Amino acid sequence: MMVEFASCSTVKTKPDSTIIEVSDAFEKASGYSKDELIGKSISMIKHPEQDRKIIKDLWKNILNKRVWVGNIKNKKKSGEEYWLEQTIIPKLDEDKKNIDSFLSISVDITAKMELEKMASIDKLTDIYNRRMIDQFLQVEIEIASRHNEELSLMIIDIDHFKHVNDNYGHLVGDMVLSQLSKIISDNLRNSDIFGRYGGEEFLIICPKTNKDGAFILAEKLRIIVNDFTFDEVGHKTVSIGIAEFQTDDTIETLFKKADEALYEAKNSGRNRVCV
Incomplete structure (x- = not known):
């Protein structure tokens, strides 16, 4: 018994x-x-x-x-x-x-x-929130620094997202964010760490990946998003900035480099990847 x-x-x-x-x-x-x-x-x-x-x-x-x-x-x-x-x-x-x-x-x-899930997951998109992404990034930087491993950070921003909210409303905007998260999640590698950083901005942490490998992944994601038809709004595009970790990088400096690359992608016509 x-x-x-x-x-x-x-x-x-x-x-x-x-x-x-x-x-x-x-x-x-x-x-x-x-x-x-x-x-x-x-x-x-x-x-x-x-x-x-x-x-x-x-x-x-x-x-x-x-x-x-x-x-x-x-x-x-x-x-x-x-x-x-x-x-x-x-x-x-x-x-x-x-x-x-x-x-x-x-x-x-x-x-x-x-x-625990509520504390770490973005409710709208069901991916990691900013708090968790910051924690993961700190851990991955420490690992990369200690073991001399490659690491890349990717920032993804939806082009002209304000236009969606202004013309279709925030509910449709939320739907676009949710659909985009699903598209990207379905096309990442098991090792990639994906989260929403705020608004229409997303981060992907790519462990053991140099800038060339991150660029290949980013281009793949950019094309997939470009070809996808979103409900209500049709086609949307994303701009992506990439930074490769260097031994003296901190979260702040690595993020700044990726953000500067994103700015370059936006300023050079959007719907593109810059490193």
Whole structure:
């Protein structure tokens, strides 16, 4: 019989992830009945957007008979996402040589994760806000400086965006910002860090990327935006400024260089990339 822990849900699986036992709390949290869960793979509740690196780290540890603790994004039967802080404990057989099963003890941290998301995500565009971008940029500058790695910063500005707000209204302007964010997000590399810095201005941090690599990415994004038809307003363009990190750069100096490149792009006709 599955042991119940106060404020926790528990699930026991075979080494191949087949569910053997679940607690009442786990049943309630997932939205599935015990009959629907037992005999199935635990992956049935895994959210499709769960970070693969975390799952890889999880398996690396538990298959080496080490306890793993971390946060996992799951999906309820209803499709609703929820977060669990999980402690996964490998249970050994009688000979203490092979793994017999895994016991997962979980605490629901959905409310906590939602609060953290609200503090770091721009509500309109669902990408990082200025606060988080500043934090990421500081970290990436420290990494690039310490390990002598390449790093580039990109500032993207929507051309003639004031015209959209003045002629179509702020609701349409918000829609353009949201659509642009989606277009760019869908065409970035996994390593790129994307956020809204304010108004119609966006930043992309490109770790391990020199100015030439950043230029290729920026040109790709510029063309994609240029070819896209936005709802209500049709075609819009962006201007992009790029700066490459140098060892004596700070957030302020790197941003200033990218901003100056953006200014050059604007002044030389817009809808272009400048370094």
